[in-house]
Amino acid sequence: MIDACTTPLTVDLTGLRVAISAGAGGIGRVMADGFAACGARVFLCDVDAEMLAACPHPNMRADMADAPACEDFVNAAVAHLGGLDVMVNNAGIAGPTARVEDVRTEDLERTMAIDIESFFHCARRAVPALRATGKGGAIINLSSAAGRFGFPLRSPYAAAKWGVIGFTKSLAIELGPEGIRVNAILPGLVAGDRIRRVIEAKAQAEGTPFRDKEAQLLAANSLRTYVTQHDIANMALYLCSPFGRSISGQALAIDGDMQFLA
Numbered sequence: 001m002i003d004a005c006t007t008p009l010t011v012d013l014t015g016l017r018v019a020i021s022a023g024a025g026g027i028g029r030v031m032a033d034g035f036a037a038c039g040a041r042v043f044l045c046d047v048d049a050e051m052l053a054a055c056p057h058p059n060m061r062a063d064m065a066d067a068p069a070c071e072d073f074v075n076a077a078v079a080h081l082g083g084l085d086v087m088v089n090n091a092g093i094a095g096p097t098a099r100v101e102d103v104r105t106e107d108l109e110r111t112m113a114i115d116i117e118s119f120f121h122c123a124r125r126a127v128p129a130l131r132a133t134g135k136g137g138a139i140i141n142l143s144s145a146a147g148r149f150g151f152p153l154r155s156p157y158a159a160a161k162w163g164v165i166g167f168t169k170s171l172a173i174e175l176g177p178e179g180i181r182v183n184a185i186l187p188g189l190v191a192g193d194r195i196r197r198v199i200e201a202k203a204q205a206e207g208t209p210f211r212d213k214e215a216q217l218l219a220a221n222s223l224r225t226y227v228t229q230h231d232i233a234n235m236a237l238y239l240c241s242p243f244g245r246s247i248s249g250q251a252l253a254i255d256g257d258m259q260f261l262a
Helices: 026-037 049-053 067-081 105-132 155-178 193-206 210-218 229-240
Strands: 017-020 041-046 059-061 086-089 137-142 180-187 251-254
Touching: 017 026, 017 067, 026 041, 026 086, 026 229, 041 067, 049 059, 067 105, 086 105, 105 137, 105 155, 105 180, 137 155, 137 229, 155 180, 155 251, 180 229, 193 210, 229 251
Parallel strands: 017 041, 017 086, 041 059, 086 137, 137 180, 180 251
Antiparallel strands: none
């Protein structure tokens, strides 16, 4: 068994200017730390003021459910960094766990606002800044294994994550002639509190013991294991390095080879 990855990929990203939404905790924070460790300059936002206060990277508070806040964040990042080379759309919430007829409109709208609409708003402002460098650039969108499988009782989340794939593919074609690469990363079961909460909610909705639901999900991937936040972050580092210069328009699953979601 290969040990779980807990260290950043070692690549030279000196001087790269990177904006990361929802970057003060979880995958976003590990990405921010990884980029910084490789020499990049990072500016991030988050809605959690307490996590921002504990974060060593330049940051601001912003709720990605609010369209003007998305654009304000990118504007602030461009101003602080003196330009932009990479936009990482990482913001996301789990959304409701319920049958479609029981999903409240406000929960649906907030899930869509954060999980897909914020990507559009951030990209809309980031693209002119990426173009202005004259060197191309990169956009990385965080989707999910739920962006390629159906996910019962999680229809708002799955719909948004499928939308991220379509958005990514469309932008890659649109921006490719200018050298701007656009890719999506699709995490699977990422070890941590968030997936535990997701499994607990699914187990409760189905009347299933937590351990049984967890075992069912783990059995759906070939490696029978969780992936780590570093696994996800390292793919972002790779895509933004010279090694990823020819990769665009891809939906890259980092999930232990998931076969389905249940």
